[in-house]
Amino acid sequence: MNFLYKAKTQGGEIIDGKIEALDEKSAVNILQGNQYIVLSIQQIGGDIFSVDINSYLQKPTNKDIVVFTRQLSTLIDADMPLAEGLRTLARQLEKPVFKKIISEISDAVEGGSSLSNALAVHSKLFSSFYIKLVQSGEVSGKLHEALLYLADHLERSQDINSKIKGALAYPAFVVFALIVVTGIMVVYVLPQLLAIFKDVGANDLPLTTRSLIWVTNFINAYLYYLFALVFGSLFFGWRYVKTPNGKAKFDNLKINMPVLGVVVRNLYLARISESLSTLIKSGIPILDTIHITSDLVGNFNYQNILLDAEESVRGGGNISDVFIKYKEIPPLMSSMVAIGEKTGKLDYMLEHISKFYKSESDTTIDNIATLIEPILVLVLGVAVAILVSAILLPIYNLVNVT
Numbered sequence: 341m342n343f344l345y346k347a348k349t350q351g352g353e354i355i356d357g358k359i360e361a362l363d364e365k366s367a368v369n370i371l372q373g374n375q376y377i378v379l380s381i382q383q384i385g386g387d388i389f390s391v392d393i394n395s396y397l398q399k400p401t402n403k404d405i406v407v408f409t410r411q412l413s414t415l416i417d418a419d420m421p422l423a424e425g426l427r428t429l430a431r432q433l434e435k436p437v438f439k440k441i442i443s444e445i446s447d448a449v450e451g452g453s454s455l456s457n458a459l460a461v462h463s464k465l466f467s468s469f470y471i472k473l474v475q476s477g478e479v480s481g482k483l484h485e486a487l488l489y490l491a492d493h494l495e496r497s498q499d500i501n502s503k504i505k506g507a508l509a510y511p512a513f514v515v516f517a518l519i520v521v522t523g524i525m526v527v528y529v530l531p532q533l534l535a536i537f538k539d540v541g542a543n544d545l546p547l548t549t550r551s552l553i554w555v556t557n558f559i560n561a562y563l564y565y566l567f568a569l570v571f572g573s574l575f576f577g578w579r580y581v582k583t584p585n586g587k588a589k590f591d592n593l594k595i596n597m598p599v600l601g602v603v604v605r606n607l608y609l610a611r612i613s614e615s616l617s618t619l620i621k622s623g624i625p626i627l628d629t630i631h632i633t634s635d636l637v638g639n640f641n642y643q644n645i646l647l648d649a650e651e652s653v654r655g656g657g658n659i660s661d662v663f664i665k666y667k668e669i670p671p672l673m674s675s676m677v678a679i680g681e682k683t684g685k686l687d688y689m690l691e692h693i694s695k696f697y698k699s700e701s702d703t704t705i706d707n708i709a710t711l712i713e714p715i716l717v718l719v720l721g722v723a724v725a726i727l728v729s730a731i732l733l734p735i736y737n738l739v740n741v742t
Contacts, residue, residue, distance in 0.1 A: 342384040343367045347376035358384070359461055370460045374453055400438040400465060406494045408433075408442070413487035422483075423450040441465060454478055469615060469636045476622035489618065500607060500701065507709040514716050518723070527563065530556045533731055548730035584640075591640040595668065603704045608639050609673060610697035612646070617690035626653055641668050659686075673697075 343364065346356040355376075359367050364381060371378050408429060415425035426446035433439040441462050448458035456475035459466045470490060477486025534553050537545060545553075559566060580586035595605040615636055619629040627650055634646035649662040660678035663669040673693055680689030 343381050344384055345371060345381040346379045347371055348379060349377075350375050354379070360464065366463060370457070370463070373460060374457045400435060400441070402494060402498050404433075404435065404438055405465070406491050406498065408438075409487050409494065410491040413484050413491060416487065417484045422455060455483070467636060468632050469619075472619065472624055472628070472632055473622055476619075476624055480623060486622065493614070493618070496698075497611075500698075503702070503705055504603070507705050507712070511712045511716055514720075518720070522723075526556055526559050530731075531560060533735075537734065545734055546729065548726060549734050552726075552730040588640040595639065595641065599708060603701055603708070605668070606697045606701040606704065608637060608642050609670070610694045610701060612637055612642060613673070613690045613694035613697065617687045617694060620687040620690070630659070645669065 343359050344356070345359055345367065346354065348354055359370060364383065367381060368378050371381075411429055412425055415428065416422065420428070423446055426442055426449060430439050430442040430446055433442060445455070445458040445462070448461065449455055454475070456471050456478060459471050459474060463471070473486050473490055474483065477483035480486075530552065534549075534556060537549070537553070581590045595601050595608065597604075612633055615633040616629055619632060620626065624632070630646055630650040630653065634643045634650065637643055637646065645662065645666050645668060649659045652662045653659060658678070658681050660674050660681055663674040663677055664671075676689045676693055677686065680686035
């Protein structure tokens with residue numbers, strides 16, 4: 341969302357401008373973070389004709405952010421002034437949308453804003469984790485190291501996502517092709533083939549053939565209704581997942597589904613551990629660390645667990661006291677977190693937990709990728725066997741009889 345604002349600077353100057361944020365509260369927080377006193381703020385309305393198509397077609401990807409972060413880290417390490425480094429990177433960017441964003445960040449930094457506050461204006465592109473780490477690097481004087489870590493972190497996340505997509509792309513394509521081919525067969529091919537049995541008056545047909553005839557007739561009789569039912573179900577299912585209750589149930593399904601649920605759960609645990617470890621090492625207060633991680637985790641169940649842990653720590657308790665109550669957190673993780681809290685080495689323990697669950701995820705993903713191919717071959721073989729037994733064998737018997 342875009343907002344028009346009017347604000348007063350610390351020097352008493354009245355300024356106005358435009359800011360991008362998730363909602364009005366976020367926009368006010370960003371402006372106050374820039375030491376502005378907000379006088380008025382209003383969301384900019386828009387219609388379908390005012391949509392910037394380039395913002396969708398040329399939206400910066402995770403890879404773009406990784407490259408930008410790593411290059412900025414290199415320029416800072418080479419003692420180039422921050423604003424000049426940002427301008428240099430903006431000039432070489434090919435995507436107009438990303439170029440505009442980096443130019444705006446450069447102008448803000450040159451105008452006296454910190455890099456973290458300038459990035460916070462574009463909170464849709466740069467996560468709170470990213471912004472907080474940059475802020476930590478600014479405070480500690482280690483901005484170069486913070487940016488370098490961020491680039492590595494984003495690359496690792498991208499590698500995991502690519503590995504999962506790669507493992508699922510082949511079976512997804514085969515299943516999609518199977519559905520399309522089956523649809524074409526049922527609508528166009530099978531009615532003509534099965535009509536042969538009706539023409540010759542064959543009554544003593546196998547169960548598979550009779551079942552196939554019934555299914556084919558049913559689908560062709562109610563084809564449009566079935567299309568409406570399928571697409572309606574998908575549409576309302578998608579809308580339901582957008583609701584808090586729907587998202588909670590979908591997130592719960594993701595970590596409890598057979599086989600893949602283990603992978604997803606391990607990835608969430610690795611993300612939680614790594615985020616907590618990194619933020620603690622960066623000197624971010626523990627309450628902020630837990631809250632930022634809860635925003636980043638991307639799963640309703642784990643977000644609630646972390647928010648519960650935040651309340652526990654605020655009241656003088658421990659993170660492990662909360663973790664041990666939830667079945668979504670394995671006993672191993674709860675025990676290691678408890679040891680880390682007792683020994684004062686929580687960041688060290690969390691780092692090892694993250695490595696362990698990443699390794700577990702990689703192993704499981706590789707195993708799934710290995711098993712998927714023979715399973716698909718078996719499914720296709722069964723489908724072909726059903727078609728042969730339902731169509732070809734009865735036709736062969738009819739030919740022999742005649």
